[in-house]
């Protein structure tokens with residue numbers, strides 16, 4: 001990472017902790033690698049990200065319906081999906097200090113890019129070819145073992161009352177979409193949808209990621225927002241292109257700058273896939289996958305038909321044609337969206353008075369707190385009373401925060417650092433003229449607005 005990018009990353013991590021966006025998990029016990037908790041403002045931002053996705057995918061598309069399937073599923077599902085046999089990353093161990101690392105990451109650090117679909121011997125050859133360049137991130141020596149594939153599924157002992165590990169293990173789901181495929185028939189039989197239609201889901205997924213790095217970019221417990229479109233095989237590529245365009249536009253609407261986005265096409269596709277493109281975002285550590293958009297053919301319904309013994313084909317009532325629908329998938333992590341939105345919003349500004357401020361310029365619809373309400377002085381009951389009344393009214397519609405601590409300048413800085421679009425101050429004039437001072441986060445301009453007009457002002461400006 002370049003110096004500036006490293007500094008930016010450190011600033012994001014520090015601000016996230018200081019201002020209650022993201023905490024390292026189990027911190028008082030020394031932390032727990034690649035697991036993070038969302039703090040009071042982080043959970044608001046994550047909820048707003050999920051609401052924006054749900055609106056764009058479910059609410060605005062009459063042929064897409066929602067689902068919330070369980071994290072635990074029948075273990076056969078993970079055999080059918082190919083995860084038990086093929087969901088793995090190449091792992092090597094430093095022979096000097098026994099540090100274990102993902103080989104594709106070690107290679108990437110020295111400018112050699114391994115495709116994620118590479119076989120074990122191919123990646124080993126790359127490791128051997130670059131053995132003098134590849135250094136252990138812990139001890140700095142160049143002495144790695146051969147790469148071995150390491151399965152990413154997280155096992156659990158759910159329902160295993162004997163403690164016998166020869167019993168078939170259960171898994172915490174490795175991706176949410178399997179819950180969608182196995183409910184394909186249920187959704188079809190219980191709603192008014194017909195092919196082409198989509199099922200969307202937001203939920204936790206778990207992966208035994210080998211290397212914990214890049215903050216919330218790669219977590220072991222993370223949240224996915226996935227949509228699977230079931231389509232006639234003849235229309236699959238057309239639908240696929242359509243979704244590529246829609247998902248690109250979605251990120252622009254979410255406030256990410258186009259120059260910070262780019263397409264990456266997967267060249268070595270798994271045998272069943274027809275196409276796979278990623279939308280990458282320019283994170284502080286470079287362009288990396290934000291979302292994957294995949295044309296998966298009829299692999300998923302085909303495998304689940306085969307392994308469950310249940311016919312998952314679709315009968316078109318109009319044409320009488322029976323076929324196995326193809327799947328077009330869009331898949332993105334809540335956490336990666338969070339990190340992209342946070343990176344995009346982070347701004348350091350030099351002020352006219354020579355001071356500096358850090359401000360998170362979130363799109364207003366994503367901001368954790370929409371309005372902060374301040375009585376000018378905390379020891380003046382009449383100001384506090386009026387400010388509380390305003391809080392009571394506005395908090396019916398928006399996430400508001402009441403703050404009477406410290407001077408107004410300090411309160412502004414605090415709200416800037418959590419990205420609150422508007423701060424309202426109740427002062428002595430408010431008691432006479434029934435108005436408050438409204439300060440805009442981005443321009444820092446202040447204007448007087450009558451209390452009775454605040455609701456309308458916010459409806460107009462928080463869109």
Ligand code: GAP
Pocket residue numbers: 174175176177207209216217218219220222223224226289290291292329331332333334335336
């Ligand atoms: N169903 C397809 C699927 O799961 P993926 O490329 O493995 O495909 C899709 O994951 C998305 O899930 C990624 O683009 C990323 O946004 C998110 N994701 C995957 N692994 C993650 C991890 N360890 N931590 C955070 N997000 C992750």
